[in-house]
Amino acid sequence: MGQDRKSGKGDTDGDAVREPSQAERTRQDILEVATREFAEKGYSGARIDEIAALTSTTKRAIYYHYESKQGLFIAVLENAYRGIRALEATLDLDHLEPADSIRTLAGFTFDYQWAHADFVRLVMVENIHHGAHLEAAVSLRNVNVPILDAVHRVYARGVATGVFRPGIEPIDIHMTISALAFFNVSNRFTFSRIFDHDLGDPAIRAARRSVVIDTVLRFLQADAPAAG
Known part of the structure; x- marks a missing residue:
């Protein structure tokens, strides 16, 4: 014993x-x-x-x-991407109605990026370096695949049930969600100064969060006009 x-x-x-x-x-x-x-x-x-x-x-x-310094930076990037992907995996998107899944994912992405400004800044830093460090991070190539697979499954269900319009690539859905959430952190201070619109104000941020979710859903909805 x-x-x-x-x-x-x-x-x-x-x-x-x-x-x-x-x-x-x-x-x-x-x-x-x-x-x-x-x-x-x-x-x-x-x-x-x-x-x-x-x-x-x-x-x-x-x-x-x-x-090396490069090795440390790659480890930092890997840790950052694994952090958001691990939490995305807990959202249980496959068991929600398609529109609710997208609403959940868009809201989560908005909240996560706002709460993890360092993640946004690291992505910006890596883009300054043309993604050179991510190119060397072989182990990261499979880390980001699950979110695209999840978006693909949600979107396919939405098209099959007539909720979403056909013809949209999953990566474009993911990119749209990411871009709309990313901007609020990457451009927070310049946008706030130029337009006297404080993105850090809780009420303004909550309203913006609703706009982001609504924008993504309108982009996908079945009666939305096709882009082109």
Whole structure:
């Protein structure tokens, strides 16, 4: 009875939560700090020395875990994309009516990107570098496939039931949702200054969220005019 100290197993047969190792904690600490640094200062502006100084580790340890500055940035990008994709997978889109699925996905994307401004900034930084680091991130190529598959299934159900009009590519649906949500973070301060329209105001943000969802649904609805 009780816990087997040698095997680490107890009566729950491995159900107990495994404590992260020191190496895992160190990597997570580095990733969290590096995410902030790259998001705020860009790839060129972020410094490994400063990231090391802000963590409970050393520059040598960072290179041990990630090999180079590029390796660390790729790890940051991978972590960022895996974060949003993991939460998208919990939305249960296949068990909602097609319109409700799109409404849920669009609302989630809007909320996630607003709450994770660093994610938006990292994407902007990577676009400045023409996607060069993502090109090297082989493991990421399959991470983003599930969201397109999910959108495809929802859209196909919507077309089959007459809710959505045919002829739209799933990637265009995903791109439209992403773009409408992305803008509110990427252009928040310039748009707010130019038009005196504070996108950070909760009431304005809530209204904008409704507009984004409504725009996506109108784009897809069966009686909408075809683009061209």
